[in-house]
Amino acid sequence: MMLARVADSLYWIGRYVERAEHLSRLASVMLNATLDRTDAGTQAAQLARAAIGDPEPAGDHNPFEAARDLVFDRERSDSVVVSLSRARENARQVRDQITTETWERLNLLFLRATGPQAEHAFNSNAPDFLQEIIADLHLFKGAADATMSHGEGYRFMLTGVHLERAQLISRLLGVCFSGAQGQGIDDHLALVSILRMACALEPYLRVYTADLHARNILEFLLFDEEFPRSIRYATARLDEHLTHLSTGREIGRGDPSRLAGRLNARLCYTDVEDVEAGGASAILNSVELDCTGIHQAMFETFVAYPLEMRLPA
Amino acid sequence: MRRPDDYPVGLAYDEMFAASGDTRPNYQLLHNRIQTLEAAELADRQQTLERSFLLQGITFTVYGAGDSGTERIIPTDLFPRIIPAAEWAKIEKGLIQRLKALNVFLADIYGEQKIISDGIVPRDLILGAPSYRRQMQHLYVPHNAYVNVCGSDLIRGENGDFFVLEDNLRVPSGVSYMLANREAARRTFPGTFFQAGVKPVERYPDLLLATLKSMAGDFRPNPQVVVLTPGVYNSAYYEHAYLARLMGVPLVEGRDLAVHDDLVYMRTTAGLRRVDVIYRRVDDDFIDPLAFRRDSSLGVAGLFNAYRAGKVVICNAPGTGVADDKAVYAYVPAIIKYYLDEDEILPNVKTFLCRNPSELSHVLANLDKLVVKAVGASGGYGMLVGPHASAAERAEFAQALKADPDNYIAQPTIQLSTAPCLVDGHIEPRHVDLRPFILSGDKVVVTPGALTRVALKRGSLVVNSSQGGGSKDTWVLSDDAPRTGRSEEEAAP
Known part of the structure; x- marks a missing residue:
């Protein structure tokens, strides 16, 4: 039993920290790829910029500035500092529900990323700066895992993490494998960059070896059961957490756990061959749509329900 | 040990040095310890202290130009303020006496109003006060505990005597700073803390919870307590969240609550759950738009009716402000005499x-x-x-x-007593006051500690944090003969 507003905030903390981590990683990969003055390097940088939603990836917008905007631009609703600020704002509102260890990790990260020294640190060594943010976000998740009770509140937070992750990865795969740029990516450096954007390079190598193919990457990031950033993994967690959260409750047709179960089943029983035949965009779109549906259903079921329906007996 | 030559002597009573220049006995240990530390070490400890407050998020928000407020910590001083056991014993007795009398006074004002009929307190002063709530008239309050949490402001005058300057009976704040300052001081001066023998303040949250529960004990066996906050933009939000966390009860906002058939519920993920006791950190005016200010969105509609119906307890009770009105203050000695037939232990300031x-x-x-x-x-x-x-x-x-x-x-104009503070690397006297916290439910309890507020500007007598004040930890000694034992060097925190 927890306050509806608190559950909602915990869910959003999960979403915002996941978003901050993903975008920091995209910025970092993009900066790295632009160091290579080859066509492949340019292609990789363009992919990254398309993945962050840069409207003119081929334009003459300086990639360093693009990365800096991605981190610091307060006008951008998904920039890293905006996500961190919102995560922390939500954490402040549920300060009584998260442990001190967890709170201090997030607060420290927020203070560092928004402090007066932050832009200077980025300008003088952007890769280091981004790497530290990512490492701090891992520490935050680790502190939450190690110190918070793994009950309802924790599950709401993880639901946010995995829902956001499924959406972000499907968007990344969409940019890489279903749009115009995706046709025939076979360059080694470009493929490595895609894997790096999903933090998947080393785990991928252990499964498929250094033999890089677009088809294998798609298979790995869509269907791998063990890699925590594959869509299949994320939907399995969504299914698991939402099943727990819905257990013992009277929930009608809009039950979010049913939607999550259905999405997870679809990923369980689809193969990469089906995807190759029909094109990746169909399944990626349905992942995005289903995630939006789960998000809505959660809000209506746990947070904004009509009062007269839920009076205690 | 004696007062160093560069420590200015003023008109005020100094907490550390007697007029003769000798170090007072209660400060002996601390003064010895300070002498062994270099200026750089002191500055270092001060920095660590401030950083730890920032990290914990013990901040208040300052709104200026632009939409994003900056967060600041309330300046916190390194050196504890130390109160001898004998002095504290008197303070404690005085505070209990005063709060007992004020609670009976409130019960009378919102009951038969005998004190008015007997001509002790002028009728128009009470009934005309904006803080008087006629809605509270003839309403049952368990144990007559209208004021469950009180944070009185005491000051020490030129001759060293304590006076009560204000009774804060509405929604007093600052207790989280008392607890956070203590945690910091235990790390800053561990050995001195041990040797001095300081009374603990750490039980405040569970005593508060017991007090709140005792307010519903006669109608609900295991009452659900919540803390009601105006929200994250309130300057004391940190404290609301802190107390909720340490008591282990939900921190709710008005929008989390709903009233149905005079029962108060909170919206949980599993539907509505009944609430029995509300420790509200929202002013009277804002708790219920139906009963008080109609434009308030911080409270919950129908709450006051539920309270009148005896289905929920609001702590502190609405309408307690009538007893801490600055004009009524002048009558408190008479109020104590009238109800308890005792002379006041802690005197008022001449008003x-x-x-x-x-x-x-x-x-x-x-x-x-x-x-x-x-x-x-x-x-x-x-x-x-x-x-x-x-x-x-x-x-x-x-x-x-x-x-x-x-x-x-x-x-x-009273020259508040001064205590040594670290200001720009120098030890200088600054004026201080004392805010102890008194809980009252089925019994009255004073926590042996307090928030010492500091006027950081040299010579300033205004200690309020909204006016540039800071704070420091307050040690109440358990006895006045210092213990011997570990020295600071070998002491582990």
Whole structure:
């Protein structure tokens, strides 16, 4: 039993920290790829910029500035500092529900990323700066895992993490494998960059070896059961957490756990061959749509329900 | 040990050094310890202290230009303020006496009003006060505990005696700073802390919970307690979240609550759950738009009716402000005498009520020596410190006084006692006050510690955090003979 507003905030903390981590990683990969003055390097940088939603990836917008905007631009609703600020704002509102260890990790990260020294640190060594943010976000998740009770509140937070992750990865795969740029990516450096954007390079190598193919990457990031950033993994967690959260409750047709179960089943029983035949965009779109549906259903079921329906007996 | 030559001596009573220049016995250990530390070490510890407050998020938000507020910590001083056991014993007795009398007073005011009929307190002063809530008339309050949490402001005058300056009976804050300062001081001076033998303050949250539960004990066996906060933008939000966390109860906002058939519920993920006791950190005016201010969105509609119906307890009770009104303050010694037939243990500061023509003329003639306060205001606003004000400011206040004398009181300017503080690397005296916290439910408990507020500007007598004040930890010694044992060097935290 927890306050509806608190559950909602915990869910959003999960979403915002996941978003901050993903975008920091995209910025970092993009900066790295632009160091290579080859066509492949340019292609990789363009992919990254398309993945962050840069409207003119081929334009003459300086990639360093693009990365800096991605981190610091307060006008951008998904920039890293905006996500961190919102995560922390939500954490402040549920300060009584998260442990001190967890709170201090997030607060420290927020203070560092928004402090007066932050832009200077980025300008003088952007890769280091981004790497530290990512490492701090891992520490935050680790502190939450190690110190918070793994009950309802924790599950709401993880639901946010995995829902956001499924959406972000499907968007990344969409940019890489279903749009115009995706046709025939076979360059080694470009493929490595895609894997790096999903933090998947080393785990991928252990499964498929250094033999890089677009088809294998798609298979790995869509269907791998063990890699925590594959869509299949994320939907399995969504299914698991939402099943727990819905257990013992009277929930009608809009039950979010049913939607999550259905999405997870679809990923369980689809193969990469089906995807190759029909094109990746169909399944990626349905992942995005289903995630939006789960998000809505959660809000209506746990947070904004009509009062007269839920009076205690 | 003696006072160093560069420590200025003023008119005020100094907490560390006697007038002769000798270190007072209660400060002996701390003074010895400070002597062994270099200026750089002190500055280092001060920095660590401030950083730890920032990290914990013990901040308040300052809103300026632009939409994003900056967060600041309330400046915190390194050196604890130390109160001898014997002095504390008297303070404790005095506070208990005072709160008991004020609770009975409130029960009487909202009951038969005998004290008014007997002519002890003027009728119009009470019934005309904006903080008087007629809605509270004839309403049952368990244990007569109208004020469950009280944070009185005490000051020490030039001769070393403590006075009560204000009774804060509405929604007093600052207790989280008392607890956070203590945690910091235990790390800053571990050995001295151990040797001095300091009474613990750490039980405050569970004593608060027990107090709140005792308010519903006669109608609900295991009451659900919540803390009601105005929200994250309130300057004391940190404290609300802190107390909720340490008591292990939900921190709710008005929008989390709903009232149905005079029962109060909170919205949980599993539907509505009944709430029995609300420790509200929202002012009377805002708790229920149906009963009080209609434009408030911080409270919950129907709450007051549920309270009247006895289905929920609001702590502190609405309407307690009538007893900490600055004009009613002048009558507190008489109130104690009337109900308890005792003399007050902690005296009041001499107070002139401008509503009485003879006192008004005295005030007007002595504006340069007095502190004038608006009756309804708090937080250091609406106040004139005569000796520090310009002639123009005094003239302006004189006009205001003549126009609306009922709204003002005046008190002699008291040189609050000073305590040593670290200011820009130097140890200098700064004026301090003392805010202890008293809980009252089925019994009255004083936590042996307090928030010591510090006026950080040299010479300033205003300690409010909204006016540039800071704070420091307050040690109440368990006995006045220092223990011996581990020295600071070998002491582990």
